[in-house]
Amino acid sequence: MPSPSTPRRADFPADFIWGCATSSYQIEGAVTADGRVPSIWDVFAAQPGTIRDGSSGAVACDHYHRWPEDLDLARQLGVNAYRFSIAWPRVFSARGRLNTAGLDFYERLVDGMLARGMRPWATLYHWDLPQFLQEQGGWGARSTATAFAEFADAVSRRLGDRVQHWITHNEPWCTVIHGHYEGIHAPGLRDFRLALQVGHHVLLSHGLALQALRRNVPQARVGLALSLHPLRAATDSAADQAATQRHDGLRNRWFLDPLYGRGYPQDIWQAVGAAAPEVRAGDLDLIAAPTDFLGVNYYFPEVVADAPGQGVLGLRIVEQAGVERTAFGWEVSPDGMVDLLQRLQRDYPTGPIYITENGASFEDRLGPDGRVDDPQRQAYLARHLAALLRARAAGCDVRGFFAWSLLDNFEWAQGYVRRFGLAYVDFQTQQRVLKASGQWYAQFLHGR
């Protein structure tokens, strides 16, 4: 039963971008096809104990072979845009060695989107660094930033006549913290100083890739996708408030400030002491070159408390009792998204914002009737779309929404345990079944 607050497509502008999102390593499989070389995720997942169910993306959704069916599914949803990522290890098999067969795949895929009336939104880095670059120092090496610009150059030369929207990086925070400090994502390192240097090289590589995209694709619209979080202090004590500021400093401002010309936030720079990254003359200007939009991946808010001696910034995340959560344990908070968007609008000259990811994992079951009933995901989606309307009414310039994800897929360290798809994937048979939430999204998009 639609409630009066259920949003309708007609409540949004006619030119609003409606999409769904995926990423290469999470869906493609076919990790040795057509000259693809290993990525850091192939290597990481092969180490015992890294992935919850011991799996990897070796087969995943076999999207590399099933992409026409998957694009048909996206078309069935009625989206007018499709966000995907381009696997660097398909495109380069060694530094400077282009693999045209890899590019051919993405050309077919992009043509497939265009033929189905969907605009391609290409992400260049969704975490699958070629292992040969890791062996040369990975993101800890400045040369990886220039290698990324060469990758951006090659891809945009080939696809720039068909792809207008480009996202350089997906969620640098995860690369930095999960990958190089907590060690729970590839490449599985635990070194805070290295992590911050990685962050700087990732931002630098964004700036260098931006130059390549501007050169090759005059009509390009370029941005990056950040995972951002609204934060609140556990109590109104001065200590918890200050801890929240510090957490914001690393979680949000560490990336936003340099991108919008403010350099690294000084409070955090000082707090991290000798772990501060090496920044060369000119780097900050490159990083702050104007972009055309900001991609926001929104999942959950965090509550922060002071915790002297804990972690690098002396704080901890407090698990609030009694709040609504997804199967992942992430708090469900559509209002948090409104707060976040208002904060961005107030504090940064972001230009148009697109929600480049939003979604939820729940315990989905394929019923004996062949249906997947997921009322919680449907409600999650509807409530976040309603929140977008509130943000727009409050003056936030949000111009699009991409649901994460089209398909259940390889959810990184969680393997296949966590399902985020609008379509269920039976990983034994590779059968796809549009979930009730996917049917709801399709109805929403086909409505007025």
Ligand code: FCB
């Ligand atoms: C984001 C990632 C995406 C997916 C979702 C659930 O952090 O960008 O690949 O894993 O979370």
